[in-house]
Amino acid sequence: MSGITKIAVMRSQLGRVRGLGAAHGGTHHWWAQRLTALALLPLSLWFVLSVLRLGGLPRSAVAHFASHPVNAALLAGLVLATFHHAQLGLQVIVDDYVHHERARMATLLAIRGVAALLGLIALFAIGRLAFSG
Amino acid sequence: MTDTREALMVGRTSDGRLVQRPLSPHLQVYRPQITSVLSILHRATGIALSAGTLLLVWWLVAAARGDAAYAAVAGFVRSPLGILLLFGWTASLWYHFCAGLRHLAWDAGVGYELPTMHRSGRAVLIATAVLTLLTWIVGVAAM
Numbered sequence: 001m002s003g004i005t006k007i008a009v010m011r012s013q014l015g016r017v018r019g020l021g022a023a024h025g026g027t028h029h030w031w032a033q034r035l036t037a038l039a040l041l042p043l044s045l046w047f048v049l050s051v052l053r054l055g056g057l058p059r060s061a062v063a064h065f066a067s068h069p070v071n072a073a074l075l076a077g078l079v080l081a082t083f084h085h086a087q088l089g090l091q092v093i094v095d096d097y098v099h100h101e102r103a104r105m106a107t108l109l110a111i112r113g114v115a116a117l118l119g120l121i122a123l124f125a126i127g128r129l130a131f132s133g
Numbered sequence: 134m135t136d137t138r139e140a141l142m143v144g145r146t147s148d149g150r151l152v153q154r155p156l157s158p159h160l161q162v163y164r165p166q167i168t169s170v171l172s173i174l175h176r177a178t179g180i181a182l183s184a185g186t187l188l189l190v191w192w193l194v195a196a197a198r199g200d201a202a203y204a205a206v207a208g209f210v211r212s213p214l215g216i217l218l219l220f221g222w223t224a225s226l227w228y229h230f231c232a233g234l235r236h237l238a239w240d241a242g243v244g245y246e247l248p249t250m251h252r253s254g255r256a257v258l259i260a261t262a263v264l265t266l267l268t269w270i271v272g273v274a275a276m
Binding site for chain 1: 176179180182183186187189190193194195196197199200203204226230233234236237240268271272275276
């Protein structure tokens with residue numbers, strides 16, 4: 001870890017401090033993660049309480065629950081915030097621990113794809129429950 | 134240099150020498166402390182909860198499809214494996230919830246003193262245990 005290191009990067013100290021690379025930004029990811037975290041605080045509390053009330057009840061009770069516009073909207077909000085937050089969080093872990101660039105990019109793309117797909121499936125299921133339940 | 138990210142690992146010691154700094158938590162190098170263990174746990178529960186979304190999606194799709202599909206999810210949740218997974222996800226959710234609150238407090242600039250940090254860390258663990266047990270007591274009673 002220690003030892004003398006030669007910096008072979010054509011970049012000023014100021015540029016490094018600002019941290020603006022080719023992405024021309026860095027705060028958006030951080031901010032989106034906090035925003036979705038804040039949204040998930042009340043949403044996950046509401047979800048746990050709802051599941052506790054629905055646990056053990058038949059499907060018709062879940063359909064009736066999800067047919068209420070407020071419940072359907074909150075479920076959709078929960079799904080959107082959850083998958084956005086999960087994808088942002090998993091990206092940070094991959095950035096930290098997957099060092100090979102191709103593997104890192106492939107993993108990030110896979111995470112985005114799976115998160116988007118699962119989120120869309122969940123949204124369509126909520127929509128069907130909301131409009132037919 | 135093969136990777137520009139290495140540029141961010143360069144730092145200076147107090148006598149001015151250039152050294153390479155570690156970039157991210159090195160799981161095998163540092164001695165475990167409550168601060169690092171809880172940080173790693175926050176990530177681990179985040180991964181667990183990401184996997185847990187599969188059950189959420191399955192539950193929603195089954196409810197939308199019909200009684201037979203819904204019975205399959207209900208049956209899985211009541212199986213030994215289902216109960217084990219659900220308990221793990223409940224604990225993960227409450228841990229991530231409480232530790233997330235702690236992170237948001239840090240983001241607001243609150244709670245950085247080491248004694249405060251140790252106290253809030255212990256509070257997160259206690260709150261996780263209490264909320265997880267409470268959820269299951271209420272859940273089992275409602276069945």
